[in-house]
Amino acid sequence: MNLMQEIGRLVAHAARPAEPGDPAPAGEVELGYEARYLRRRSLDLADGRSLLVDLPEPVSLRDGDRLVLAGGGQIAVRAAPEPLAEIAAEGARLARLAWHVGNRHTPAQVLEGRLRVQRDHVLEDMLARLGAAVVHVEAPFEPEGGAYGHGRTHGHSHSHDPHANPNAHIPHRHDPV
Known part of the structure; x- marks a missing residue:
């Protein structure tokens, strides 16, 4: 158990789109468009708990995406009005x-x-x-992504490495049309 877990703070080290069959989230965080572009930040969850997001690279989160907790579980991201x-x-x-x-x-x-x-x-x-x-x-606010990325126009993807995955440039859709 690390120090952050000992003092009762949740920590997320990964982000990903929601998937069918995901378990119920351990909490939710509501963020506006600009706040959904993040790498390292402290966030307050809807239930008042604190979450430290410490991702390896900046990500652009969309409504429904999940922050994956270090000790297991997920936090659902909601797009704020x-x-x-x-x-x-x-x-x-x-x-x-x-x-x-x-x-x-x-x-x-x-x-x-x-x-x-x-x-x-x-x-x-x-x-x-x-x-x-x-x-x-x-x-x-859920704007279109750029031609080479999703969410922002500067090529971000959810940790897809185009060198490791030749199809990483093909976006997946996880929002209703």
């Missing part, structure tokens, strides 16, 4: 708006007939001028 702008338009106009958002390297969540982005009055004004209906919402 946060202030977002929802951008709506029809057909080709929405595609054009998505192009402008992507051209600015802005993380965006793609939903049926609309996009969600973090609030930015300059971007929102530009999109409204291009014909978007813009409304403010409070919702979990």
Whole structure:
């Protein structure tokens, strides 16, 4: 037993997507988009316990992912609601708006007939001028990953080594469509 376990603190040294048949989690932590990119941090669980996350490399966590506890068990990660702008338009106009958002390297969540982005009055004004209906919402933010990674646009994966696994670049989907 290490010192952290002796003083009653939980420690996680690994992260992974949730899988069918996973046991019930030993706890939950709710984090916003920016807070779900982490390597080493102390977190407060929903039940008040403290968790030390000490991962070998930074990871981008999505809603439902699991932090694996050193002594066994898992902590479920939940995406916290946060202030977002929802951008709506029809057909080709929405595609054009998505192009402008992507051209600015802005993380965006793609939903049926609309996009969600973090609030930015300059971007929102530009999109409204291009014909978007813009409304403010409070919702979990789960933007698309980059072409070579998931969750963030800088190639992160859940500890996949492309040299060890030639298919590591093929993303897995663990969120409902």
